[in-house]
Amino acid sequence: MLQMKIDTSSQLQIYKQVVNQIIEHIAKGQIKYNDRLPSVRNMAKDIGINIHTVSKSYHELEKKGIIKMENRVKAKVIASSSRVVDESHLHNLELSIKTIIMEAYVTGCSKENINQYITKILDELD
Incomplete structure (x- = not known):
């Protein structure tokens, strides 16, 4: 399970906190290329936030080219530090x-x- 810390008193929106923490886990090698993230439902349950918030986070990561969504609820990491950047x-x-x-x-x-x-x-x- 990923260690995620949500700060409800932060001015940073919760979905952005999730995005930033997943990116940090990838950058530090705690999540690697081709690893699967927890399903949207499981991630929401694990960190105690709304399923729609996790979905929004995953879609933001997909827009950034960091993960690939499969079946709208599963996500696989497609980013790595060795990837060529355009x-x-x-x-x-x-x-x-x-x-x-x-x-x-x-x-x-x-x-x-x-x-x-x-x-x-x-x-x-x-």
Whole structure:
């Protein structure tokens, strides 16, 4: 069973929390290419959230090209760190990262703090 922590007091929507945590599990190698995720129903039951929320999370991951849905309720991981990334995905990723970094900077984070956060996150992948 995946270790998922839902923070109901967070401003981040629950389906996005699920998406982010699954991506993190894949990035850290805890979920691997071709692994099957729990069914939508089982995931909802395991973490105590609505089945429609899990379904929305899985569909978001499918849109991002991270999982492939089978029979509308089962999901298989199709992403891996060794996959070749296309230019349009890299461009969208750059825009997303740029927005987050700029927001952090204008809300008071120093360049050094931002660099430390980025380094810390990348070090977690090793």
